[in-house]
Structures are given as C-alpha cells and as structure tokens.
Amino acid sequence: MSSSSATPSVLLNTGVQMPLLGLGTYKLMSPEDVNKAVDAALQAGYRAFDSAAVYQNEANLGRALKELLPKYGLRREDVFITSKLDPKDQGERAMEGALQSLSLLDLDYIDLYLIHWPGTLGLEPTDQCNQSNRAQSWATLEKLHAEGKLKAIGVSNYTPAHMRQLMQNCKTRPAVLQVEFHPQFCQTELRSVCEEHGVCFQAYSSLGKGQLIADPVIMEVAKNYGRTTAQVLLRWAVQQEIPVLPKSSNPDRINDNAKIFDFTLSDADMDRLSGLDCGRKYCRDSAQIV
Known part of the structure; x- marks a missing residue:
C-alpha cells in the first residue's frame, strides 16, 4: 500500500503504485x-480517476x-490520473491526441495513458492498417513515456492476440491492460498473458453494465455478508489484486463502492462467483480487429 493512497494499491512494472480502486468517469460530462x-x-478515499479523450470530460x-x-x-x-487515446487518433495522429489529453487535463504528466481500442475509427476490423496504426501509436506513447509526460503506458480492450503481438514488438512493456472483467467474463487466457509479461490486469464494467446487480447467486452472497451486490462484485476483483473502476454520478453510490476493503469473501464464495463464468460480454467486442 502506498503512503499517499487512501486505498490499497498494486505495484506496476514501472515501479509506481496504482490504487486498486479508481473512479470511472464515462458518461460524466457536465462540469x-x-x-x-x-x-x-x-471524500470517500478514492485517489485514482479514469478518463479518456472520447469521454469528452x-x-x-x-x-x-x-x-x-x-x-x-x-x-x-497524491492522485493517479488515467486517460486514453481516441481511436480516431490511432497511428500518425497519436502524438497530437496524447498531447491534447495533457493539455485538456492541464497536467505536466499523466500517470497512465492507454491506447483505448485496438482498431482505428473509420477502418474495417479486417483492415491490416489497424495493426500498423496501433504499432505507430505505441511507438509514440513510448516516446512520451521516455520524456516523462506519460509516467506509465498501456492498452485497453486488447485480446490475447493483440497483447502477444504488442509484446513481440514493443521496446517498453505495457504497464496495464484495462478490459471488461466480472464473474460472467473471467478472461482466463488474457489474465495469464498479462501475468506472463508482468502487465497489470485492470477491470472495467465490474457490474456488467448493471446487469449483474440482479444475479441471484451474487445477491445471495451479498445478503450473507450484509453488503450490496456492487460491493461484492468489486471485492471479488480486488481480492484477486485486480484494480477496479466503478463509475457513478451518485455520491452515495460512490461512497458505497469504496467500502470494499473492510471485508473478505471466503474461498468458497470466491469460487462460487468465479463459477458464473460463461464468456458473457456486455461491452463492445474487439475480437474481430486484426
């Protein structure tokens, strides 16, 4: 746990600590x-905030x-700020896109900057330019990382194939892979690729776009602990050392979602939740992108 963090953290391959809990800001638009x-x-103790160029915030x-x-x-x-490259800036516009994020956030550096999507906006998934564009984007991120403008760099929505390709060609290893992850979508292969290469696996959409809140198994586990289903879902991830980014605009829910470090799920309940894995994805799929 890092001293500046109000919540436990995970050590990235850059030697920097990243909080296990961050606020996702997707759909938070107005000032x-x-x-x-x-x-x-x-106020609730969050010290990490996750944004992206496409969030327009x-x-x-x-x-x-x-x-x-x-x-x-x-x-x-004292805070850890993440942002992401707009898929329209993939390739030769990556430098412009990353510098714009720095400028809009009004920061000297961004703690973590990700390629948001393996494809390029406007290209067909099967277009080979997707591959060369993201390679060019990565080289740009490596340059900005070397200059200290991006303290850590990584990717989002990459499949095992995209990750293996990146690992073969990169000079700087990605620090983080951010993807959809919850009990119905355990991403076993992707997690083992990350583990093999020392990449931190980070979860988004931990609640399955809200669909998992009403799952009877998760509801039963939550009831047994006197917790909300959201808290149980988030706890299931952080108990595996997987950072989470719950998003909400509701102050009470933001506060509730932070209360995941003062209880522990039993091994049996962890297994029970993991047993819900059925490959169910609630967010956009990048598997078709070459």
Whole structure:
C-alpha cells in the first residue's frame, strides 16, 4: 500500500503504485456532474480517476481536481490520473491526441495513458492498417513515456492476440491492460498473458453494465455478508489484486463502492462467483480487429 493512497494499491512494472480502486468517469460530462462525483470520490478515499479523450470530460476533470484537491489537503502527486487515446487518433495522429489529453487535463504528466481500442475509427476490423496504426501509436506513447509526460503506458480492450503481438514488438512493456472483467467474463487466457509479461490486469464494467446487480447467486452472497451486490462484485476483483473502476454520478453510490476493503469473501464464495463464468460480454467486442 502506498503512503499517499487512501486505498490499497498494486505495484506496476514501472515501479509506481496504482490504487486498486479508481473512479470511472464515462458518461460524466457536465462540469457540475464531474465536480460532484470527484468531490464525493475524494471524500470517500478514492485517489485514482479514469478518463479518456472520447469521454469528452478531460478538461472538466482537470479543473475539478485543481479546485478540489486543496479542500482535502491533497496535491497533484497524491492522485493517479488515467486517460486514453481516441481511436480516431490511432497511428500518425497519436502524438497530437496524447498531447491534447495533457493539455485538456492541464497536467505536466499523466500517470497512465492507454491506447483505448485496438482498431482505428473509420477502418474495417479486417483492415491490416489497424495493426500498423496501433504499432505507430505505441511507438509514440513510448516516446512520451521516455520524456516523462506519460509516467506509465498501456492498452485497453486488447485480446490475447493483440497483447502477444504488442509484446513481440514493443521496446517498453505495457504497464496495464484495462478490459471488461466480472464473474460472467473471467478472461482466463488474457489474465495469464498479462501475468506472463508482468502487465497489470485492470477491470472495467465490474457490474456488467448493471446487469449483474440482479444475479441471484451474487445477491445471495451479498445478503450473507450484509453488503450490496456492487460491493461484492468489486471485492471479488480486488481480492484477486485486480484494480477496479466503478463509475457513478451518485455520491452515495460512490461512497458505497469504496467500502470494499473492510471485508473478505471466503474461498468458497470466491469460487462460487468465479463459477458464473460463461464468456458473457456486455461491452463492445474487439475480437474481430486484426
């Protein structure tokens, strides 16, 4: 656990600690919504915030943090900021895209910057240019990482095939792979690829776009612990040392989602939840992208 973090953290291959809990900001758009969510998150102990160029909220997130960090006696270095390259900037526009994220967030550096999607906006999934574009994007991220503008670099929505391809060609190993992960989609192969190469596997959509909240097995486990189903789903991941990024605009829910470090699921319940794995994906699939 890092000293500046209010929550436990995981050690990245860059030697930096990343909090196990972060606030996902997808669909948080207006300055008011972003401010309210960031304020609630900081108060609840979140020290990581996940944005992306396509979320169109980088500027609002940057402003909210500048305004709210002093309120909690925190500095820039006390929080971990992630953003992601817009699929339209994949390839030769990657430098422009990454620098724009830095500018909009109004930061000297971004803690973690990811290639958001293995494909390029406007290209067919089978177009071979997808492969050369993401290779070019990665080389750009490596350059910005070497300059210290991106403290860690990684990828999102990559399949095992995309990951193996990247590992063969990169100079700098990705620090993080961020993908959909929950009990119905355990990503066993992808996790073993990450483990083999020392890449941190990070979860998004831990609640299966809200669909898993009503799953009878998860509800039963939650009831036994006197917890919400969301807390159980998030706990199931962090208990495997997998960082999570629950997203919400509701301050009460943001606060509830942070209460995942003061209880432990039994081995039997962990296995029971993992046993729900059926390859069910709720988010967009990148498997067809060459």
